[in-house]
Every structure is written in C-alpha cells, then in structure tokens.
Amino acid sequence: MIEIEVQNETHQTQSRIRFAAVPRIGEGIRLREPDGMWASYDVLDVWYQKAEFGDVWMPYLHVRMTPGEGSGGGGGGGSREPGFEDYDTGYGHGAVHAGELEPFKI
Template sequence: MNAVIEIEVQNETHQSQHRMRFAAVPRIGEGIRLREPDGIWASYDVLDVWYQKAEYGDIWMPFLHVRLTPGEGEGLSDPCDGEDSAHDLAAEPRFASLAGEAEPFKI
C-alpha cells in the first residue's frame, strides 16, 4: 500500500501556502516541480523542512519552505520577445508551409 503524506508548502517566491500530497517528504536541497499561478510548471528548491505537532493526536506534520530555482523564471515572461533568438521563427517565412513542395498524389 502506498502512503500519501500531506505537507504544508510555504512558497517564498509567491508568498503563499498550500497543502499538497507527496509520496515522500523532500529533503533540504532537493528540487521539486510546482505549478505556477499562471499554470506553467517550474522548478523549486527546498530550503527548509520541519515538523510541527498536529492539533489532533500524537502526529507530527511536515512543512516545506521552497523558493523558485535561480534562473528558472527568466524565460517565462514571453518566448517571442527576442530573448531566445534560436527559437524565433519570425525570420522564417516558409516555416510550416508547403510552398515549393510536391503536392500529394490524389487517387
């Protein structure tokens, strides 16, 4: 049987707190993937892990303190703003065009 652990994740980057379910408690220094507010996945570094006694029973709840991995958010603004010229297809007028290609055979 696979156990799922509910962990409170405190996000330093967005100043937010969310309860999430994990199969294992991440360790300090490990990276995890979390969804950004805009829906895009990003890498986060685990800065701190601690446990606090729950309000019920003799149970200790894990807490994580995370921050966006350095360099992860740099290319998230707009992929067509010229920062990544290797993937800029504006100068490719025939990209994804059949101009000059042989027409498929029709039966």
C-alpha cells in the same frame, strides 16, 4: 500519501500538497505556477510541527524558485550541475565541462 504544507517564498503563498515521501533540504521539486505553467523549486527548509489532533507530527516545506527558472529562459532546467561554466561560442551561449578541451579549429 503524506499531506505537506508548502510555503512558497517566491509567491508568498501557502498550499497543501500530497507527496509520496517528504523531500529533503536541497532537493528540487516541480510546482505549478499561478499561470498554470510548471517550474522548478528548491527546498530550503523542512520542519515538523505537532498536529492539533493526537500525537502526530506534520511536515512543512519552505521553497523558493530555482535560480534562472523565472527568467523566461524557455524551458531548460533551472540550475546547472557543478563543474559547468559558460563560454561564448559566437553562436550564443553553451556549456563546456570544466577541464574539457575544445576541438581544434582550422
């Protein structure tokens, strides 16, 4: 396990968390919010600093909440996959793959 300091831009907090591998820039991770709920965060930056002891380099992460995750949208993932666009079905919002044809309506 690798202990990594996570600097949370959304809540302006710092914490040390153990990971099996160091996440890369652009990857998403799930972190527990102060209210106990889980939320998605995007890794904005990863850097290493030399530790105070020995010849060891410690990893640091800079994260921010995934857009749309904190809007109270009720549990779907945060960001959408590329190639998806919103459209109004008259019954609420949905997603259709770009270039996909809608079924014929009688």
